[in-house]
Amino acid sequence: MNRSRFLKSAQEPVKAILGDRLALVGLFVLLSIIAMALFAPFLSTHEPLAVNEREEGSLFMRSVDGDQVHWLASSPLGEVTLNAADYRDGLGMAVGRDGVVWRYAGDGWSPLDTPITTTLNAVNIREDGATLVAGAQGTVALWSPDDTWQTFEMPEPLSVNDIAWRDDNTALLVGGGETVWLLNLVSGEVTSLESPVGRGFELNSVALDTDGSAWLVGDRGIALRLDPQDDSLSLERLPGNRELNHIHIADSGAGLIVGERGTLLVREGAQARWQSQSAPDSRAMRAGWITDEGHAFAVGRSGIVFEREPGGEWQLVPSDEERHLRALMVTEDSFFAIGSDRFVNRLAPPSGEHWFGTDHLGRDLFSQNIHGSQIALLVGFLGAALVVLIGANVGLVAGYFRGRTETVLMRTVDVMYGIPFEPFALILVLLFEPSLFIVILAVSLLTWRTVARLIRSQVLSLRERPFVKAARVAGASDLRIMYLHIFPNVMPLVFLELAIIVGVSIIAEATLSFLGLGPPQSISWGGILHNARLSGAWRDAWWWNLPPGLLIMITVLSVFFISRSLELVANPRLRARR
Structure with a gap:
C-alpha cells in the first residue's frame, strides 16, 4: 500500500509535465542539452582546448597617407603559404606550398594551373615574361607566356631556395647542402658548382651584382661570391654570423641582406663595403628590397616591417596583422609583402570552420560551449x-x-x-x-x-x-x-x-x-x-x-x-x- 502510494506520488509530477505545453517545451530543451552533454566528444568540431592554427597566402600593401606609412592587409591569395614573389614589366608571380602559383597583372591576382604538387620556394621572371620556379625535392619548372609548363630534372632531389637569371638561357639555383647549380634551359644540362666551404650549409638566397658576379648567402652568415669569368666560388667575409635569409641588389649597386634576429647588412653602392646596421626589432627578417636611391624595406616574422630612408635609420612601420611575411614584390607604383606561415586563428568571428568563432588563444568556442554543458548539468543535478x-x-x-x-x-x-x-x-x-x-x-x-x-x-x-x-x-x-x-x-x-x-x-x-x-x-x-x-x-x-x-x-x-x-x-x- 505504501509502495503504491509512493509510486502514485511520483507519477503526479510526470502527468503534470505532460499536461503542460510550456513544460513539454522545457523538457524537450533540457533533454536536448543533456544529450549535448552526453555526446559532447562526438558533437565537437575541434578539441575544445586545442589552439587552432590557420594558413593563408597573406597579402599586404604599402599605404602612404601624408607622413604616415602603414602596411594594410588585403584579401589573402588562397589558403596556403606563399614563399616567394617576383615582378618585371607588368607581370608578377607569387609561389608557395603545394605548387601554388599566383599571377599578378594590372587587374589584380589570379591563380595559375600548374603540374607541380611540391612546395615552391623561388620564382624569377625573365625579360620576355618566361618565369622559372623552383622548390622542394629538386623541383624546377619554366612557365611560358603562352601558359605552358616545362619541367627540368635535377641531379639530386634537394630543396632549391632561390633563383637568379644569368642570361636568357642560363639560371643560377641555390639550395640545401650548399647546392649551387647552373641550369641551361636550352639543353636542360645542369652543372654543379663546388662550394669552398663544404660543410653542407643551407644557401637561402642569390642575387646578381652589377659586374655580372653573383652573391650567395645562407646559414651561419655564410656568403659566397661567384666569379662570372670561370664560375668559381669564393668565401666572402660579412659582418656577423647569423643566418642570412635574403639578398637584393639594385641596378645602382646598392644592396641589402636580411637575416635572423633582425640582421640588416647594407651596401650603399657597387664599390662600397657591407655594413651591419641597427634594427628596431630583433625578430627574424625574411625578405628585403633596396631601391637605386637607397630606400630600403625589410619584412619578417609576426608582420614586422622595417623601412629606411636613404642614409637614414631603420624604422619600425605598423602593419595590420601579425602574419609571417616571407617575400617582397615591388611594382612601378606599389609595394607588396607576401606570406605567411601557419598562424594562430585568434578572435576569428563565426565561420564555416568555427561555428561560434575562436577566442584569444585560437580555441574553438563551439566545442567549448558543447563541453561546457557537462559541468553545468553535473553541478546542476548533483548539487x-x-x-x-x-x-x-x-x-x-x-x-x-x-x-x-x-x-x-x-x-x-x-x-x-x-x-x-x-x-x-x-x-x-x-x-x-x-x-x-x-x-x-x-x-x-x-x-x-x-x-x-x-x-x-x-x-x-x-x-x-x-x-x-x-x-x-x-x-x-x-x-x-x-x-x-x-x-x-x-x-x-x-x-x-x-x-x-x-x-x-x-x-x-x-x-x-x-x-x-x-x-x-x-x-x-x-x-x-x-x-x-x-x-x-x-x-x-x-x-x-x-x-x-x-x-x-x-x-x-x-x-x-x-x-x-x-x-x-x-x-x-x-x-x-x-
Whole structure:
C-alpha cells in the first residue's frame, strides 16, 4: 500500500509535465542539452582546448597617407603559404606550398594551373615574361607566356631556395647542402658548382651584382661570391654570423641582406663595403628590397616591417596583422609583402570552420560551449540532489520531532541565511583549492536552507493527520512514519524544489566560474565568460559572450517551465483551481 502510494506520488509530477505545453517545451530543451552533454566528444568540431592554427597566402600593401606609412592587409591569395614573389614589366608571380602559383597583372591576382604538387620556394621572371620556379625535392619548372609548363630534372632531389637569371638561357639555383647549380634551359644540362666551404650549409638566397658576379648567402652568415669569368666560388667575409635569409641588389649597386634576429647588412653602392646596421626589432627578417636611391624595406616574422630612408635609420612601420611575411614584390607604383606561415586563428568571428568563432588563444568556442554543458548539468543535478537530500531530511526531522530538535535545526537554518553565497564560496576556495567538488559543496551547503523550511512547514501539517496517528498507534517507528507515511506526501514538493534548485545550481556554478572560483582545468559556460572578461576582448568579440549566456538562460528557463508545472502538484490551492 505504501509502495503504491509512493509510486502514485511520483507519477503526479510526470502527468503534470505532460499536461503542460510550456513544460513539454522545457523538457524537450533540457533533454536536448543533456544529450549535448552526453555526446559532447562526438558533437565537437575541434578539441575544445586545442589552439587552432590557420594558413593563408597573406597579402599586404604599402599605404602612404601624408607622413604616415602603414602596411594594410588585403584579401589573402588562397589558403596556403606563399614563399616567394617576383615582378618585371607588368607581370608578377607569387609561389608557395603545394605548387601554388599566383599571377599578378594590372587587374589584380589570379591563380595559375600548374603540374607541380611540391612546395615552391623561388620564382624569377625573365625579360620576355618566361618565369622559372623552383622548390622542394629538386623541383624546377619554366612557365611560358603562352601558359605552358616545362619541367627540368635535377641531379639530386634537394630543396632549391632561390633563383637568379644569368642570361636568357642560363639560371643560377641555390639550395640545401650548399647546392649551387647552373641550369641551361636550352639543353636542360645542369652543372654543379663546388662550394669552398663544404660543410653542407643551407644557401637561402642569390642575387646578381652589377659586374655580372653573383652573391650567395645562407646559414651561419655564410656568403659566397661567384666569379662570372670561370664560375668559381669564393668565401666572402660579412659582418656577423647569423643566418642570412635574403639578398637584393639594385641596378645602382646598392644592396641589402636580411637575416635572423633582425640582421640588416647594407651596401650603399657597387664599390662600397657591407655594413651591419641597427634594427628596431630583433625578430627574424625574411625578405628585403633596396631601391637605386637607397630606400630600403625589410619584412619578417609576426608582420614586422622595417623601412629606411636613404642614409637614414631603420624604422619600425605598423602593419595590420601579425602574419609571417616571407617575400617582397615591388611594382612601378606599389609595394607588396607576401606570406605567411601557419598562424594562430585568434578572435576569428563565426565561420564555416568555427561555428561560434575562436577566442584569444585560437580555441574553438563551439566545442567549448558543447563541453561546457557537462559541468553545468553535473553541478546542476548533483548539487540539486545534495540540496534536496540535506534539506528534505532536515525539514522532516524538524517538522516531525519539533521541540528542542526543531529549535536547533531551524536556528541553524537562520544562521545559514545570514551567510552570503559568493564570500562563502571564496573562503572555501581559499581554504582548499578551486575544484568541481568545491563548487558543488558551496552550492549544496547554502541552498538547502530554503528546502528545509518548506519541507518542515509541510510536515507540521501532515504529522497531525489521521493516517499518521493511526500508524503511531499501530506501533510504527518514527523513521517508518517519516519515510513511509509522511515523505510520499511531500514528494510533489520535493520534485518542485529539485527542479528549482537545478536552475539555481547552474546559475551559482556560472557565477563562481565567472568570478574565477570554478575548476581551473574544466570547461564551463561561466568559465568561458570569465576568459572573455580577462582577455579584454569581450566588448568586441560578441561571439565569445553571447553563446554561453544564451545557453545558461535557455537551460535555466527550461527548468523554470518544468518547475512551473510541478507547482500545480505541490500547491493544493492551485491544484484545486485546476
